[in-house]
């Protein structure tokens with residue numbers, strides 16, 4: 439059984455807030471937990487956050503996690519003109535690759551038009567995780583314009599539901615089991631003027647639930663794989 443933990447590393451709850459409490463308090467807590475559990479994960483960074491917090495981007499690479507790309511400053515690629523989108527993809531990758539190899543991509547808001555896949559492969563992206571089963575993605579892992587597509591399984595707020603509720607959801611997932619969350623979910627957002635689903639159980643509760651999820655999969659002897667590792671998984675199968 440394979441399971442992937444991924445984190446979209448960005449400012450707090452875009453586009454509603456511009457603070458970065460998640461970077462300062464949330465991300466270090468996530469990394470400490472993963473270290474303690476000896477689990478490797480994928481962190482899709484906006485180039486803006488990597489520039490602002492180079493030590494965190496460096497820490498991710500140094501600790502053996504995967505650094506992926508989440509655009510420049512969380513722009514919606516489906517709302518950009520094609521040429522402009524291509525320039526942003528290249529510019530973001532140039533910045534992120536100063537920290538290490540980057541071969542995986544996830545578009546902000548999981549919105550990425552099909553016509554931009556060629557821009558990913560042209561820029562050395564081998565794996566994309568911008569589509570989601572809960573947003574209508576059908577089938578499993580497939581190749582689109584030379585890029586391996588790894589769909590996300592469930593939306594991030596699922597991981598903050600009370601454990602007795604969310605465990606039924608986990609039990610029903612098919613491979614690939616790909617979760618995502620954000621650093622800002624691990625700091626208390628209850629006082630912010632954002633949607634209820636963005637703030638319930640944020641803070642320490644989210645961290646406790648993430649630990650529970652890791653333990654749940656460890657109890658089943660699941661293997662934690664980073665997004666780039668699906669290249670090996672796929673090549674072995676075909």
Ligand SMILES: [Zn+2]
Pocket residue numbers: 446447448508512545546547
């Ligand atoms: Zn995002």
